[in-house]
Amino acid sequence: MTPDTIDIGYVAKLARIALTDDEIERFSKELGELLGHVRALEELDTSSVPATAQVVESRNVLREDVERPCLDREVVLEGAPQRQGGFFRVPRIIAQ
């Protein structure tokens, strides 16, 4: 049996979303409820059934090793929240 409470704080960390205490409480409740419904799946006998990998079977959809035009750099950087010269810029990666 799967547990019916989620450690929302831990999951939010994995998903990189900062939650307020209110949100943690609210989502805990709402997602707990959803999980309760979802646990109905345990009633199904899935022991000899393969997981759906694809809805419509297909294999080997590939492309040839042929060049396609790239985006112009100005277009690439146009929407950048912060840029420096030809680069995207982000704040320090390791917190102080």
Added chain:
Amino acid sequence: MNREYEAVIGIECHVELKTATKMFCGCRNEFGGEPNTKTCPVCLGMPGALPVPNAKAIEQIVRTGLAFGSEIPAFSKFDRKNYFYPDMPKDYQISQYDMPLTVGGVVKYWLEDGTMKQCRLTRIHLEEDTGKSTHAGSGDGRIAGSSYSLLDFNRAGVPLMECVSEPELHSARDAVAYLESLRRTLLALEVSDVKMEEGSLRCDANVSIRPAGTTQLGTKSEIKNMNSFRSVERAIASEIARQTKILDSGGRVVQETRGWDELHGVTHPMRSKEEAHDYRYFPDPDLVPLAVAREDVERWKSELPTMPWQRFERYTAQYGLAVNAAAQLVDNLTLAGYFDAVVARSGNPQQSSNFVLGELSRLANDTAVDVADSKVTIEHLAELISLVESKRINSKIAKELLSRMWEGAGSPNAIVEREGLAQTSDPSAVERFVDEVLAANENVVADYKAGKVNVLGFLVGQVMKASRGKADPALANELVKQKLSS
């Protein structure tokens, strides 16, 4: 290293494939260039973009697997490895988790003394490379202490092969020899430039030690940031020493990631990610499974070039070449190709090696022309070898001829015929020269008889001079000695 312990090392390599385009999009796959000029919605992870796998990359990884004798499973797939990092355009990496394109295999390598060894592979899988980040504000370009970072996504999406070895290497030396063999093989296959300085070959080492004779694995640490084979050797050696010291003093090794500090010759624990990554692998729903066609596998297998260790084994075990001669040839594929052809023609590997690695390589160096591109054809070199073998000419003449052939003189047989350069091996003819020389150098003869035996060389040299170099030197030597002792 304390002889009570055995080091256990596994190597993980990331190899950038040199396909024309990236793994999942048609952007050019090329080292260098202005930042962010080789990108598109797909490799930038823009909303709505979708990946489509590069058929060539799949071919290259399968060929690589075949070269190492790996198994190519009937089905394979791509999975998403989910984690956040600024050089990851989608904040997940398309990789392979439980159904890689190749499984198993063996890397054969050799040590400096020519001993052949091997290390098995766990698997090789395909994934996409991340972008590149440079860090500013820390004074040394390192990430620790930096105040901001700059991102270039030219490299994002380049196809990467991850080669994972079994933990079967037991010394830093073996690890480097393994890497060198891996590198040579990838070069022979032409799948990658494998240049550590350009990042097309990167490697990490998992190092642990255990009491000699035991089988349980000790706690391992992962060593990163080694930028050359030399670094790899030093870093692994340093880590073995560090762990030895810990165990010797009764401590316990902590499982961690450590970065090699080239400047100070030590490893430091890397700023560990606060929580261990939960990558939440799942099959990528944007991609369909791969079923590599058996006909393709058979064809690629039959078209594989000779493997470096196959060459090395043939050269040492079969041809009896010295280890460093064999190694030199293995490391220069065009030279090796030329050499192989000469051997096939002349049937004399020893002489072929002598000429190719000796005089020809010297000429090549001096004139900045590759041996294989020179005017010395394979047929002509084989002729020369035959002439020397049959003692029709002596080595001095051979050397002269080679210089002239390098300049385009053509067939040595023809030259010898035309100029009458055939060595004189007729004893009576040589004897006449010997008599001449001994008669003209009575005082030297007296010196010899008085005990100065090293003047023999001078006298033989005079015979060679008198015969205009054509006397068989060995015969001359023999006859001079004979006459002097009578």
Added chain:
Amino acid sequence: MTAAEIARDVSAGRVSAAEVTAATLAQVEAVEGEVGAYLTVLGELARSCAARVDERIAAGEHLALAGVPIAVKDNMCLEGTRTTCGSKILEGWIAPYTATAVARLLAAGAIPIGKANCDEFAMGSSCENSALGVTRNPYDLSRVPGGSSGGSAAAVAAYEAAIGLGSDTGGSIREPAAFCNLVGFKPTYGRVSRYGLIAFASSLDQIGPLARTVEDAALTYDIMAGYDPMDATSLDRPVERTADSLRTDLAGLRIGLVREFDTKALGERSDALYRAAYRDLERLGAELVEVSLPTADYGLATYYLIAPAECSSNLARFDGVRYGLRVESNDVRAMYDETRAAGFGPEVKRRILIGTYALSSGYYDAYYVRAQKARTLIARDFERAFAECDLIACPAASCPAFEFNAKGDPYSMYLMDYYTIPMSLAGLPALSVPCGWTTPDGSNLPLPIGLQLCAPLFGEKLLLGGAAAYERATNFALAHPPQTGAVRA
């Protein structure tokens, strides 16, 4: 005018694309204040596209959708236009490329009138989850247009476009079509390229048309469908034209009625309407058979694990690094956390959280894998059912358009997808076609309801053909005009 009529008239030179566009933009001007279908009206782009279409017609080119004004759901990239997915996190983002499906329609002469509002990242069934605008149902402005393709539906219903492009993951085309008196069609998974459709759930998303007639939907589908080398999940199968296979009756067809979808559960009025609809199908010559989809009841549970799992990964890219919203922070981790906190609405957050959880270590097998296995069971149920029938008929939604803020509890909103989710999970082609009007208690305006038809994989031709016969015989769509007033274009 329908899209088919516009295309014919513009092609024949009876009216110019410029005139149709001008009239449509005038309608937009007139009703947008009330309807709010569009987040961005593309006046300038529409006019320049129209001018080019007129040039091409004059040069003798045949354009199947000549001058047809279309609404493009704002989760589809159209180069140079603001593409927001109804989210603050992409509020100012300008798409640098165009989605393949959209490009194909534009190449066929369609005119992009605007980017239509939608539930944020296509997550929702009412359009109320949009962070950037409110869209009202043109048939009753106090009610929702449905979702997540609510804007596209409202635009077509209010004559602000002839065709709306929507995307359907669990019902997001079919349900708003039902709420807004339209035909809404979701093709077989893989028939229409997803390149340029901002992904919600990759194994479920499909682009499809919302239109006033089955013919219009068929015309649009015929042009959009087909293999796209930019989408590895698009099918390399020949596309049979559907627009010229529309039927006038259902003789020889067996229509399956799903035992588990008893319409009594929908209340007296709706039950009566659906039973009348089934009788109409019979009158058209179809044989009604009972079929069973025993696992269909688990559709919601299955969907609400798979879709969030995939979306949790698909939405990771919205991180403030390369585009979109960024909340400036001292370090990258804080930047991620605060950007995503500020940029995503509550429903999106909920789904990312549950999806992340379902994929996480220790829970992956119990949740995600188990759901994918349940999905196989559901697909097999349909296979078995289709051995007994050619098309399945059932409700498109469990109720007509509801009032704003009526579904406060998330799970009650999820229930709106009850009838549409199983088809999505099995990848089957399905559509909603108007099948009647109802006036719920407390409402003074008649509200449309939709009949859902579903065909086996690749059965678009039969599906649209059959729907056309039903439409022709009943014409429910024409019974009542929208509340927003007069038709022009």
